[in-house]
Amino acid sequence: MSVRSVGERIAYYRSVARPRMTQQQLADAACVALGTIRKIERGERGVSTDTLEAIADALGVDPGRLLGDREVTQSRVHAALPALSGAIAAYDLPDDAPVRTLPQLRVAVEEAAGWRLAAQYTRIARALPGLLPELLRGYHAATDGERRQWADLLVRAARSADAVAYKAGARDLSARMIELMRWAVPVAEDPVLTSSVAYVRTETFFVARAHATGLRALEEAIDAAPAPDGTPATAARGALHMRAAVIAGRAGDGSAAGTHLSEARALGDRVREDVYCGTAFGPDSVRVHEVSVAVSLGDEHAGRALDVAREWAPPHSLPAERRSGFYIEMGRAQLWAGRPDDAFEALKVARRIAPQHTREHPWVRQDAATLRRLKRADAEDLSNFAEWCAAT
DSSP states (O other), X not given: OOOOSXXXXXXXXXXXXXXXXXXXXXXXXXXXXHHHHHHHHHTSSOOOHHHHHHHHHHHTSOHHHXXXXXXXXXXXXXXXHHHHHHHHHTTTSOOOOOOOOHHHHHHHHXXXXXXXXXXXXXXXXXXXXXXXXXXXXXXXXXXTTTHHHHHHHHHHHHHXXXXXXXXTTOHHHHHHHHHHHHHHHHHHTOHHHHHHHHHHHHHHHHHHTOHHHHHHHHXXXXXXXOOSOSHHHHHHHXXXXXXXXXXXXXXXXXXXXXXHHHHHHHHHTTSOSEEETTEEESHHHHHHHHHHHHHHXXXXXXXXXXXXXXXXXXXXXXXXXXXXHHHHHHHHHHHHTTOHXXXXXXXXXXXXXXXXXXXXXXXXXXXXXXXXXXXXXXHXXXXXXXXXXXXX
8 A cells, every 4th residue: 555644644545444434434333524524634734643444443444554564563452451450549648739610521521421422432531530530529528518519520421431430441430439439429419410420330241241240239229219200210220220131131030131121111111312421321222232231141041132133223313332232243153044145234334333332342353364264255344343352
């Protein structure tokens, strides 16, 4: 490839992507303005490290390729993990640096939540090491009348930070973020937010493979959740049932999985698809989880996941992280069903939807490595994909 500039390399990889990406599609996937993409490709402006990494993730290539060398660059997400750890190490010993107003910080927290739903972990990793200590300072300095609001923002910000840690494989840091959330959420006095923390806490049970214990914790959270009288409370309870169905599947408890999935489906039919406290819930999310439960229960249940995929695909209105998760799960189901080519196509769809989420997902690495050993699909295409996600 005889290209000379970063912009020309970006244009090249965009043109050879499968399917080919337009400048608008690349801009959408990288969360970069269309005008910026055009100027970079024309060589009319430089490109920052953050923007370069976002574009590389969207294209499914290592940033080093866009810079003209084959060196593997360290992910900015992984590089930010020590700073995130340091941000909460002294959660009870805040410094005396300035603190913005509650309305200003609410905007910043909501922006981080949007990045999480779009699986833009690089942006979260850049913002949260400064935002978390600022929220902790505000929380400790708040009056009794305002502390609930500070606790609410702190929990929501930690939720976004946990996404970065968990997806990047920093399980100990993720567990510490969850404990920070559990420490602050009682002060917020919001039952729906408490349900959200119980939902996220399940990550620790997944990591420990303590699925039966995790199911018990979720069932206790369901019992403590507010009655499903309004949309937020209905969504909160429904999301807990979705999560319980998946972990019951991991525990091999098909009966419990089916019961919780039925409860989630009934609650999902009562609300429109929406997002509460960073977690999507509604009829489409329940259908995504139906696939996840089938995959969790194992090979013999893969057929149910394939049946769902024949009838339905997640709409664009679902958060990118959830849509890409659907195709990652479908890739595994298709691999188990002896359809390696279809499995690879599903993984590529997941990458186009949410590159950072797909790149960090351990199942993607495992399944790409399996596909590589099977020597199926286009060899160069598969090798490039396996290199991109660090499959071994």
